[in-house]
Structures are given as C-alpha cells and as structure tokens.
Amino acid sequence: MSAQTLIPPEPARRAFLKSAGTVTAVALTIGFDWASSTREALAAAPAAGVPFVPNAFLRIGADNTVTVIAKHVEMGQGAYTGIATVVAEELDADWAQVRVESAPADATRYANLAFGKLQGTGGSSAMANSWTQLREAGGKARAVLVAAASKEWHVPASEVTVDRSVVFHAGSKRQATFGSLVRTAQGLPVPDTVQLKDPKDFKLIGRQAPRVDVAAKCDGTAQFTLDVEMPGMLVALLKRPPRFGGTVKSFDAASASAIPGVVKVVQVPAGVAVVAKGFWAAKQGREALKVEWDESNAEKRSSATLMDEYRRLAEQPALPARKEGDAAAAIRNAAHKVSASFEFPYLAHAPMEPLDAVVKLSADGCEIWAGDQFQTVDQGNAAHAAGLDPKRVSIHTLYAGGSFGRRANPGSDYIVEAVSIAKAFGADGTPIKLQWTREDDIHGGLYRPMYFHKLEAALSADGKLTGWRHVIVGQSIMAGSFFSAMIKDGVDPTSVEGAANIAYAIPNVSVELSTTKTGVPVLWWRVVGSSHTTFAVETFVDEVAHAAGEDGFAFRRKLLDHHPRMKAVLELAAEKAGWTDAPLPAGKGRGIAVAEAFKTYVAQVAEVTVGEDGHVKVDRVVCAVDCGTPINPDNIAAQMEGGIGFGLGAALYGAITLKDGRIEQDNFNNYRVLRMNEMPRVEVHIMPSSEPPTGVGEPGVAPVGPAVANAIFAATGRRMHVFPFSKNGAV
Amino acid sequence: MSTSFVLNGKPATLDADPTMPLLWAVREVAGLHGTKFGCGMALCGACTVHLDGQPIRSCVMPLSAVAGREVTTIEGLSSKQAKAVQAAWIEHQVPQCGYCQSGQVMSATALLEKNSSPTDADIDSAMSGNICRCATYSRIRTAIHTAAQSVKA
Numbered sequence: 001m002s003a004q005t006l007i008p009p010e011p012a013r014r015a016f017l018k019s020a021g022t023v024t025a026v027a028l029t030i031g032f033d034w035a036s037s038t039r040e041a042l043a044a045a046p047a048a049g050v051p052f053v054p055n056a057f058l059r060i061g062a063d064n065t066v067t068v069i070a071k072h073v074e075m076g077q078g079a080y081t082g083i084a085t086v087v088a089e090e091l092d093a094d095w096a097q098v099r100v101e102s103a104p105a106d107a108t109r110y111a112n113l114a115f116g117k118l119q120g121t122g123g124s125s126a127m128a129n130s131w132t133q134l135r136e137a138g139g140k141a142r143a144v145l146v147a148a149a150s151k152e153w154h155v156p157a158s159e160v161t162v163d164r165s166v167v168f169h170a171g172s173k174r175q176a177t178f179g180s181l182v183r184t185a186q187g188l189p190v191p192d193t194v195q196l197k198d199p200k201d202f203k204l205i206g207r208q209a210p211r212v213d214v215a216a217k218c219d220g221t222a223q224f225t226l227d228v229e230m231p232g233m234l235v236a237l238l239k240r241p242p243r244f245g246g247t248v249k250s251f252d253a254a255s256a257s258a259i260p261g262v263v264k265v266v267q268v269p270a271g272v273a274v275v276a277k278g279f280w281a282a283k284q285g286r287e288a289l290k291v292e293w294d295e296s297n298a299e300k301r302s303s304a305t306l307m308d309e310y311r312r313l314a315e316q317p318a319l320p321a322r323k324e325g326d327a328a329a330a331i332r333n334a335a336h337k338v339s340a341s342f343e344f345p346y347l348a349h350a351p352m353e354p355l356d357a358v359v360k361l362s363a364d365g366c367e368i369w370a371g372d373q374f375q376t377v378d379q380g381n382a383a384h385a386a387g388l389d390p391k392r393v394s395i396h397t398l399y400a401g402g403s404f405g406r407r408a409n410p411g412s413d414y415i416v417e418a419v420s421i422a423k424a425f426g427a428d429g430t431p432i433k434l435q436w437t438r439e440d441d442i443h444g445g446l447y448r449p450m451y452f453h454k455l456e457a458a459l460s461a462d463g464k465l466t467g468w469r470h471v472i473v474g475q476s477i478m479a480g481s482f483f484s485a486m487i488k489d490g491v492d493p494t495s496v497e498g499a500a501n502i503a504y505a506i507p508n509v510s511v512e513l514s515t516t517k518t519g520v521p522v523l524w525w526r527v528v529g530s531s532h533t534t535f536a537v538e539t540f541v542d543e544v545a546h547a548a549g550e551d552g553f554a555f556r557r558k559l560l561d562h563h564p565r566m567k568a569v570l571e572l573a574a575e576k577a578g579w580t581d582a583p584l585p586a587g588k589g590r591g592i593a594v595a596e597a598f599k600t601y602v603a604q605v606a607e608v609t610v611g612e613d614g615h616v617k618v619d620r621v622v623c624a625v626d627c628g629t630p631i632n633p634d635n636i637a638a639q640m641e642g643g644i645g646f647g648l649g650a651a652l653y654g655a656i657t658l659k660d661g662r663i664e665q666d667n668f669n670n671y672r673v674l675r676m677n678e679m680p681r682v683e684v685h686i687m688p689s690s691e692p693p694t695g696v697g698e699p700g701v702a703p704v705g706p707a708v709a710n711a712i713f714a715a716t717g718r719r720m721h722v723f724p725f726s727k728n729g730a731v
Numbered sequence: 732m733s734t735s736f737v738l739n740g741k742p743a744t745l746d747a748d749p750t751m752p753l754l755w756a757v758r759e760v761a762g763l764h765g766t767k768f769g770c771g772m773a774l775c776g777a778c779t780v781h782l783d784g785q786p787i788r789s790c791v792m793p794l795s796a797v798a799g800r801e802v803t804t805i806e807g808l809s810s811k812q813a814k815a816v817q818a819a820w821i822e823h824q825v826p827q828c829g830y831c832q833s834g835q836v837m838s839a840t841a842l843l844e845k846n847s848s849p850t851d852a853d854i855d856s857a858m859s860g861n862i863c864r865c866a867t868y869s870r871i872r873t874a875i876h877t878a879a880q881s882v883k884a
Contacts, residue, residue, distance in 0.1 A: 076828030076865045210824060217829030218820040220765020220805035224830060227764040260748070278759045279768075280751045352769050352777060352830040352864050401767070401830025402864045438770040634824055638870070642827055645866020668774040668862060677855035679868035 052182040054141040054190045056109040057134060058087060064165055064179035066093045071103040071110035071119060072126040073373050074213055075351075075400035075407070076642070077697035078635035079126040081211040083134060085631055086127070089204045090138030090197060093178070094165035100212050105375035105395035119375040122408045122524070124598040124695020127631055131693055132196075139194035148184035149176055199629065199690055208634045213399065224401050225356045226435070228369045233358070233431040234263055236421045237282040237440075239289055240271040243298035243661040244445055245519040248272055248291060255288035265289065266424035270413075273421045279435055299519025300661035303450065306518060307343060310452035310473040314341070318471055318512035319489065321496040325508030327458075330467025334458030338547045340540050341454045344474075344532045344723045345655035346447035347525055348671060353401020355414040355436040355444075361386055361422035362429040366393045370415060371400025373407035381412035385419040386427070404526040404646070409446055410481035411521075442671050443663045447656050448525030449475040449495075453536040458508070463548035465559065467508040470499050470536070475522045476515045490515065494524060498533030498702065503566050503596060504541065504559035520658070526646060527698040530597040535651075535723070538593035538706030543719065552710060553579050553592050565626050569603040569687060570594045572624035576685050577605035584715075587611070588619075591710025595702035599694040601626040601687075604644070606680070606707035610715045616725065618648060618680040618708055626687035628694045636696045637684040643700025644682055649674030651705035653724050672726075736797045739763075739807025749795035754778045756794045757804055765805035765833045769862070776861030779834040779841075780804045786841035788860075805833040812843040815881045819874035827865035835861050839875050848879055 051067070052060040059067040068087045072079040080100040088098050103110040107119040114129040115122075142162055149167040150157040153174050161168045165178045199205070216222040241247065251272045253265035261281025266273050274285035331337055357370040359382075366386045372378055372395050383390040400407055407414075418434035425432060436444065451474035458467030476492035478484050486493060491513050493500075500511045525531055545555035553574045560567035574580070574592060584590060587610055594603040607620040623640045630636055653672035657664045665671040709720035720728050735744045738761060745760045752771075757763050757780070766789060769777030773788035780789045781803040808817070816839045819825075826832045835858070842849055842857040849857065854875050863871070 076826075078827070210821075211826075213829065214821055214824055214826050217826035217832050218817045218836060219808075220833045220836075222829050223764075224767075226768060229762070229764070278755060280748060280755045280759075350864060352767070352775070352828065352862065354768065399830075400828065402828040404864070435768075438772070438775075638824065638827060638867070641869055642866045645868060646864065649866070667770050667772050669772070673862055673864060674866055674868075675860075675862060676858040676868045676871065679866065679872075682869055 050186070052144070052185040054144055055137050057137040058091070058141050060141065060178050060182055062179045062182045064097050064177050066091065066098045066165065066178065068098060068100050069103045070100050071112070071130065072121040073102070073371060073397050073400050075121070075371060075373065075403040077126070077639060078211060078632065079121065080213055081209065081635060082127045082631050083130065084212055085204050085209050086131065086134040087138040089202055090135045091142045092162035092164065095204060095209055097165055098212065102397040105372070105379045105393070105397070107376040110375070118377065120377060120408055121373050122405065124600065124698045126695065127693045128599070128695055135196050136194055139196055140190050143191050143194050144185045144188050145178060145181050147188050148181040151188070152176070152181070152184055205629065205631050206633065209632055211635065222399055224353055224399050225358060225370050226353060226401070228358045228398070228433060230431045233433060234275050234277060235279050235282045236273045236275045236418070236432050236434045237286045237437070238268070238271050238273045238417055238421065238434065239286050239291055240440070240444070241293045241295070241298065243295055243300060244521060245298040246293040246295045249294040250292045252290040255290065256285040259285045259288055264425055266421060268417065268420040268424050270417050270420065273424070275421065275425055275432060282435070283437070298661055299658070301518070302659050303345065303657040306450060306658070307452060310450070310516060313473045313514045313516065314452055314454040314471050316514065318514040319491055320510065321491045321500040321513050322509055322511040327467045327469040327508040327510035330458040330508040331456050331469060334467060335461040336459040336547055338457045338459065338544050339455065340543055340719070340721060341452065342536045342539070342721050342723070344451040344535070345657060346450050346520065347650055347654050348442050348447055348656050349404040349406035349525055350441060350671060350673060351400070351402030351404055351406055354438055354441045355406070356434060357415050357418040358431055358433045359418040359422040360429060360431045361419060361427045363427060364392060366419060367396070368393065368415060368418070369396045369398055371403065371407055372397045373400065373403055374409065374412065377410060378412045378415045381416050382419045385416045386423055405524040405528070406446060409523050410483060413446065438667045442656070442665050442667060445521040446523035447520065448531055449477065449522040451532045453532070455536060455540045457540070457544045459544065459548050463550065465504070465506050465544060465548070468502065468506045468510070470502070470511045471514065472496060472499060472512070472533070473514040474516055475518060475520070477522055477524055479515065494529045496529060496533065498530035498595065498597065499537055501596070502537055503563045504556070505562055506559070519661070526643070527597050527701040530595055530702040531650070534593070534595040534597070534702040535705045535709070538595065538703065539709050539720065542591070542706070542710045542713065556592070556594060565601050566594060566596055569601045569624040569626050572685055572687065573603035573605050573622055576624065576683065577622035579605060587715060589711040589714030589716070591707045591712070591714055593703035593706035593710060595699065597699040597702050600696060600699040602640070602699045602703055604703040604707040606704065606711040608708060608711040608715055610712060616652070616708070616712055618678070620681045620683070621704060621707065622683045622685070623700065624685045624687065625696070625700070626689055627696050627699070628689050628691035630686050630689070631693050633686055636686055639696040640684045640700040641682045643698065644704045645674045645679055647701035647704040648678070648680070648708065651708055651723065651725055652678070653726050655724050655727070734794045734798050736799060737801040739803055745794065747794055749793060751794045753780065753789040753792040753794055753797055753802065757789060757802070763804050763806050767830055767833055769831065775831070776834040776838060777831045779837040779861065781837060781841060784841070784844065786838050805837060808836070808840060810840065810844060812878070812882055813840040815878040816840050816843060816874070819878040819881065822877060823870045823874040825867050825870040825874050827867055831861060831863045835863065835871055839871065839878070842875065843879055843882060847883060849875060
C-alpha cells in the first residue's frame, strides 16, 4: 500500500503552500490513541497540581507557569516564539512565565489549517494559519480566569482586569495570580466565543519579545534528535544505492559484522543498514559492508544531458499556466524584442543537523523522536512501514537543526528508513537512532529541481512592456505524491509560482510549463518555486528595463500601480538603500528585485563590489518586507537576514550535479554554502500593517539572487544567466 | 582501550576505540551532548571544542590524540570571555535553529581569549570555518563585538 492509497485526497477549502489559482489540499486526519491511563488522568477530578487546560494549546499550572502547546516544529524560523506570543497576548500572560512544548502528532487537534486536515509545518504558514486560532485560545482562557476571579470575589466579570498573569479587581483592591485561580477555573465552562483585543492594545505582538529557545541554544542544552539517548539505544547507518533507483542485489555482512560494536546488519527497502552500539562502530561497519547493487532501473544521465533536453523542450509546445491576451503576437510584432534563458541546478537543503530519527518499535506501537516537520504524513508512512494502524504511531517533535523544507516530504524518507530498520531489527522495542552523515545528505536526493527558463518580452517603440512569455521546464515536486491532487491541467503550482502570478501590469502574458521526469527525487526547498522563478522574472525584467532605456526601479514601479503592497516595499527598499543617490564608484553596482511569496512582499537592494578578477563581494543588502501584522519584529529581521544569507549562498555557489547518475558533490567542501566572510551587511525595514500576518521563514530568500545579479550587471555589464554565479566566472 | 585526559577541568578516562573521533567519545561515551555533528570532515565547525585552549574540530581528532591534554566542551566553558560571548549571543538573539551555535560559541570564545579587540577581518578569519545554514552571521559578528566590549568593561 502506498501513501497515496492510505491518504485519499479531497477537494479542500484552503490553499496549501501557495495562494495562486484553484488548489486542493490533502485531507487526512490521524489522531493518536492516548494510553488509557492518560485518558483517565485527564478525566480525573481537579486536584492540587493539576493544571488548568482550557484547550489543546494551553496549560496553566498552579505554579503560574503558562505552557503553550506548539503545533509547529521549531526549526529556526521562530515558530515557538511566535505561537507563544500570540497566545500570551490574548491571555495577558507574563512573558517570563511562558513555556513552549511541542504538540503530539494528532491532526484532530493540531492540523495546519492551511493544509486542510494535516499536521505539519511549511509554506511559511505557521503564524498565518494559526493567528485566529491561537488568539482565541488565549482569549478564551483569559475569559475563564476572569470568570474564576469574578466567582471567587463576587464581583462582576466586567470589572476584572488582567495584566502579566495577574488578575485584578480595582474596586475591591483584590488581585490573584493565574496559578491561584487554576482550581476555580477548572470547574468553569470555556466560552464558545470571545472578544479579541483591538490591535492598538497589543502588549507583546509587535514588540521584541525574546525568543523562548535562545538561551538553551547558547549553552548546548537544547535537545535535538542527535541528542536523544535512552537505555539500550543503538545507532544505525544506512548504505544506500550510489544512483537513484538502484536496489540491493546482494550483500555480504561478514566484514561489517566483524567490527566491534556492530550488532546487526539488516536489509530494508532503501538499502542495507548497519546497527551498532554507537555512531563510530556503525560508520566503520558501513564502510566495511559489501553491497552489490542492481542498477538496471537507475538514473544514469548527467546534469549536462538533462539540461540539453530541457533546452530542447523549451522550444516545444508547453502547457499554459497563465494566459492573458496574445503574448506570441505581441512579441512577433514588437518594436523591440528582448529574450534570455536561465539555467538552475538541483540544490540540496543541507540543514546543519543531518537527518536523524529515533524509533522505538514493538508489536503494538511505534514511538518516534525527530525534528518532525510533517507529523500526519510521517505518522501515516511510519504506520505503513511498520504494519500498524496510524493511531499506534506517536511522534515526539524535537527542535530541528534546520530543515529548509527537507524534513517535510511526502514519502517521509528518513522516518520510513528508521522504522523499516527497527522492523527488520526485530521490532522488539529496542530504540534505534538512524543517523545520516553529511555525505548521505548531499547524495540523498529530494533536491530543489533543476530548471530551464526561457523568457521573451515585447517593447513598444516608446518603451512600454506589451508582451511577456515565460517558459519553464523542469520536474514536478508534487507529481507522484499524494499532493498530485493539486496539479491542475498538468500544471504543478509549485513549478510556476512566482512566474504565473507575475505582478507587473503587462497586457499580453503567457506563462507555460513543460514538466519533465527524471529518476532524481525532488522536493520543495526554502521559498519553493520562487527560488528560481523570482530569479528569472526579476533578472529578466531588469534586462527589459535596460533595453527600454529605463532605470530598473522606475520601470518596475510604473508596472505596479495596481499592486500597492508590492509597490510600497519596492519603494521602501529603494528609499532606504539610497537608490537615487549618486552612482557608486567603478567596480561597484546596485541591483533591485521584488517578490511576493506566501502572500508576503519583499524587496531588496544589493550592493556589490566586483574585483578585476571577477570576484563578487556582496557588501550590503537593504530589505523591505510587508508580512502583515508584524508579530515579532526582531524575528522578522532575523528571518530576512537568514533568508538573504541562504539565498545568496545558493546564488553564488549552490549546485548539485550528476555525472552518469552519480552525485558529484559530497560535503561542504564541494557543496559550498555561505560563510561568515561572505555575509553582507543586512538592513531590514518592516512595513507597518494591520493586515493578518503572513510568513517570514521563506520569502526573504526570493529576491536576493536577482538583486545581486542585477547589481553585478550594474557593476560589470555582465548578466548572470546560469546558476550558480560561480559558473559564470563571477565568483 | 582507555584514554585519559582532562575534560572540562576534571580528569576523565574514556573506555573507547582510540581511533574514535573525540566528537563521538565526548557525545556517546562521556554523555556530553552540546557538541554537534555536522559534516565529519572538519568543514563546518559544529563540533568545535577547545584542546589546550585552541579551537579544534573534534569530528576528525582521534580520541588517542587528546591523551594527557585538556579538552573543553560547551558544557565546560567558564572563562569571562565565554560568559560574555554567551550573554552577547542572548542579547543579540543570535540562534535560529541553534544546531551550529555550540560550535560558534566555542570558536568565538577562543577568538576573544587570544584577541580582546577583534576586527571584522579577525572575526572573518576566526569564524569562517563555522557554517550556519540559518546564516546568523551578522548577529554573530555583532555579538562578538559586544562581548569584546563587555570583557574590557
């Protein structure tokens, strides 16, 4: 049984991952069957020490501790702090007494409302989907505490106020801590509705609340999956086929088994695992293990071969992703035509914590510890691998040492590997930690897909942009997974987002998609489609502006009159960067780019210095962002800074390439990422807004590549058409 | 086989394969989990510890090589520079995912212990071996300058 049969798609109410177009979301609801003892404990009469639990998101202890239950993983994006801030705001809790705990895997209570009925984190949706839900959770709990005080003091609830976890009645000069009201609160009903605060009364939202996870991340005490240890736990490393699509033909475990500390060698669907008493023994065992692979169905092509094919496909008919007017005719009849093509490689996510998961599997249950990003999907896939009902699978979500999309994958690769190893080991309750190495991560697939883009534009004699044709060639992320229900008329929305919804006012637009198939598994990578589409659109629009003899900022601005939020961030970035100031000296250049991703608007201006040897140093990036109501401005700034560094590393150096089907990169030596000496000075300006909040984890990535490319052009007259820029001799 | 050395100021004898990298000996034998595994090839700095006061990559240092020497992990940091670094890390809200930060703190502490007023170029040179995929680099730089000021104050 595949995940597809396990998880039937159904038309959905809300868009998943992306705003544009009609989409469907996956509907599946898997709860967790609480142990009966837990149920009994929860059902027991209120007693001393039992917390007040008004809903699934909140627990208030007699010791005044406010525990917020986070349904989203904390992988660096600040979700724990954002979630706690929203709950604490409406609760009027004392921030110093707020703690965050991760929710169990239980989609009946903890679904991501942007994903339908699925619990998971992605698409920069953590705050957007839970904004109202969490405000109500906090507000209703506050209402019960007020009612408790009103009952104890025999005063009208309307006269009771709350400030920093203390409830007051001014008239009788009485006050009580949350903790002291817990017992009374337990006996009171939770209201169905609650009046939420007027934003002008916010005390935490919009302020610089310190992150709840920072202190433990400065002294080494934060718990990641790597740090899980339990009695009798073993460590497994998995030997996978050297080419995608390979399978085990045979293996010889003798040398591996001879390594001291190796306990067992087991075959699983993904390869052969060495299970040992620790990492070092497992690694030595894996090196000694001899596996013969059947590569008859393996992908054996090279990146260059694939790109040649993509280039040819760009000249063939493709499927429409957006069509307005007649772009082909406009281009045919244009006074001036502009054209360019762009090449993008596969990219690995390479989170700092290599993938890992701890599984404890027995005949009647499976317990998983992981920096889990896709709880409901992982629960279903783990259950399938284990041969259990999904309700018998529990997940402890720990801090994830980065993800950038990697830990949310429809096949739950690393989770399924860990479960299948535990099953092959004997499903005897032995805790087993599957640990990937960095090489496993770089070789392991689920990359941002390779793409080829071809763009053509029409300019009228007076320099007006009259036609735009954009052809995208590449693999679908959603095809073949249960997300394929979101593919409409052959167009995977994640292949064209950022291109099909191009914001500029152009009378004739055609955006087309040619979807390819390869044996290389692909996945969303931070900012998903906009990781390539924004580059193509924003670099090409710069070329068109140049061809029209116009300044890149002014040209864009004129085309955004109907799009006030996007125009406003563009103007803010330009103003703060001093776009109209005196030109930079020779060898330096400024570039601008703007994007909308996950309903957040970001514009960036990059300043670069290009040496005589072509070496590019990005000196400064000025970023303007409109993400609706800013919940935590410092975290918004941090996410923009991080997104800029992440996107810049990819733009300068990032490439996963295949040679005869084998991945040519192995580790950070040849899969280069941004380092300290390459980080530009970043200035972030947040647009004031009272719109509902949108995400910040991903959008900052989108504009940095094109802003830098446009700055390189300004400095040198050279365009960056091939990713990464190092391939253009620019680094 | 056992190897004896000083771990976080106290004598330690670890019974483990002498070729085992110090990283795994510290994590799995000594049970200190603050030091992280990122690359296994001294390319990312997540496993940085101090050996006789110098920052080293414990993922490629065999346990046998530390016999008789002094190893300090994030759990054993005690110098005023270390405390200043950790306080500045909190002040500037440096960590995001946090996984690399033990290594960043170890490298930054080692830098300040030998250079009380590092320039941006000194920071680049001391810190470029520590990768942060969340790209918290600007805040790390600011926090190092803050820590340097507070040590001098």
